[in-house]
Amino acid sequence: MAKNLKLKSARAAMDMSQQALAEKVGVSRQTVNAIEKGDYNPTLNLCIAICKALGKTLDEVFWGE
Amino acid sequence: MAKNLKLKSARAAMDMSQQALAEKVGVSRQTVNAIEKGDYNPTLNLCIAICKALGKTLDEVFWGE
DNA sequence: TCTTTTTGTAAAATATACTTGACAAACAGT
DNA sequence: ACTGTTTGTCAAGTATATTTTACAAAAAGA
Numbered sequence: 001m002a003k004n005l006k007l008k009s010a011r012a013a014m015d016m017s018q019q020a021l022a023e024k025v026g027v028s029r030q031t032v033n034a035i036e037k038g039d040y041n042p043t044l045n046l047c048i049a050i051c052k053a054l055g056k057t058l059d060e061v062f063w064g065e
Numbered sequence: 066m067a068k069n070l071k072l073k074s075a076r077a078a079m080d081m082s083q084q085a086l087a088e089k090v091g092v093s094r095q096t097v098n099a100i101e102k103g104d105y106n107p108t109l110n111l112c113i114a115i116c117k118a119l120g121k122t123l124d125e126v127f128w129g130e
Numbered sequence: 131t132c133t134t135t136t137t138g139t140a141a142a143a144t145a146t147a148c149t150t151g152a153c154a155a156a157c158a159g160t
Numbered sequence: 161a162c163t164g165t166t167t168g169t170c171a172a173g174t175a176t177a178t179t180t181t182a183c184a185a186a187a188a189g190a
Contacts, residue, residue: 058123
């Protein structure tokens with residue numbers, strides 16, 4: 001799978017660490033790391049939580065990798 | 066969880082049965098049914114496959130339930 | 131009414147998302 | 161050089177998405 005650079009930059013734009021984002025959306029830091037790295041395939045609910053935490057929409061963060 | 070009526074209507078607009086959509090995206094009919102019914106929480110890759118099959122984007126089908 | 135397609139639903143099994151704990155490398159600040 | 165934060169990664173476990181088989185109700189067509 002491909003790295004999710006849109007997620008990485010959206011997180012950077014909010015000056016948030018993987019840890020901070022993970023806590024805000026209620027998952028482990030490794031999960032956020034794996035999603036950014038493209039290792040797996042988050043669930044829709046997690047994608048939505050991440051988008052809301054970053055002030056983005058699904059299309060902006062997860063559409064067109 | 067809430068029913069996904071946007072998915073249901075997008076599928077209807079393509080004149081596609083749950084079965085037909087399921088085959089097109091490579092999952093079982095029950096999975097499509099459960100997603101429409103709101104029973105669970107598909108993975109991102111499945112959401113993307115469904116959107117492509119229906120000619121929609123993530124925001125149009127899965128954003129704001 | 132009869133037949134076929136579509137949909138709703140359930141239980142048991144399998145695949146995989148996600149967790150926890152842990153360790154090391156890269157980087158920033160002092 | 162030292163300290164603390166961030167990131168990358170691994171292995172073993174738990175939770176849950178998805179499959180398969182199966183049956184019945186609802187809708188559509190003839």
